[in-house]
Amino acid sequence: MGEVNEPRSECPINAAIEAFGDRWSLIVLRDIVFGDRRYFRELQANSIEGIASNILADRLKRLVKSGLLTREDTRPGQRARYSLTEPAIQLVPVFAQLGSWGLRHRPTSSALRVRAVLLEQGGPALWQEFMDELRREHLGSKLPARSPSVRERLNAAYLAATNSS
């Protein structure tokens, strides 16, 4: 990916594409945001698309460099936790719209569809709540938490769908 160079244009849509418009960046971010994966091995082992380790390493490095993730700095050989930054947290509405689109126009499994349905039904209010939750988990925000959390609700719906199908 050539996004290391200067941007092709100064269009905001193009800027977004250059930041995460490839076949893997959004997949990695999706797994961190919705799947709560924080470590390299977690991301690789649980990837439903089966990401290769070199691609994962490359994307994580690039996302850190471009300000979408931060990496806990550890000595080599130790677990390093990745955290979302505020720009990455603000991708939640993008994920919601992508999910709504995929839901409508492509065949998807009923289990994996559930999260997108809920996110669509909840609308911007739910997205905001989820973003606040991510700020708490990833940025140490002290905003008051609600129970059950959005992620708990999303996962409960996902599990219900996998069992009933």
Next chain:
Amino acid sequence: MGEVNEPRSECPINAAIEAFGDRWSLIVLRDIVFGDRRYFRELQANSIEGIASNILADRLKRLVKSGLLTREDTRPGQRARYSLTEPAIQLVPVFAQLGSWGLRHRPTSSALRVRAVLLEQGGPALWQEFMDELRREHLGSKLPARSPSVRERLNAAYLAATNSS
């Protein structure tokens, strides 16, 4: 791009990425949606990112095959018009969110930013109006038109920004 094969997963977000998650597909669609380009040469000549003709040809072909565009069928050597399909028109909210993100988190030129700002301010109601407009232009919908059209408003704002800067 390997999107011709079977999908990597049945996740709606992944489905969206496989449909248009590369460095050029959304750029082409953006120019058709917001720039009102309908012909190959228009798309190539006016591309601010400078798309190469083989890439453009490949993307158009793929977008037609995947149901996002239709191509007027003409004899070779004649102008062929491309039209958006309903799934492509429903990308408007995706574009709006991508624009909002790029606006906030990446440097963009004030002129090119204007459309994204307007789309954000207008919200879902404006998106719907714009989608109806696209249905009229691309699908022959007979829904009543409003004046001035959303595109006229977006372009007027864009021109005002280019002159004042």
Next chain:
DNA sequence: GACGAGTGGTTGCAAATCACAAGCGGAAGG
């Protein structure tokens, strides 16, 4: 203090894709 499991990666390689420039066959107008 050697061992084995777990950590986050790197390396090599073949295949696919990208980006750039040039050229091509048909159609339309004069």
Next chain:
DNA sequence: CCTTCCGCTTGTGATTTGCAACCACTCGTC
């Protein structure tokens, strides 16, 4: 005819992808 416009196609080298194997390091256990 000749020119211009039309949608591409064809080379070419450079980059990226996907796959599998391998690596250096740390930590807990014996």
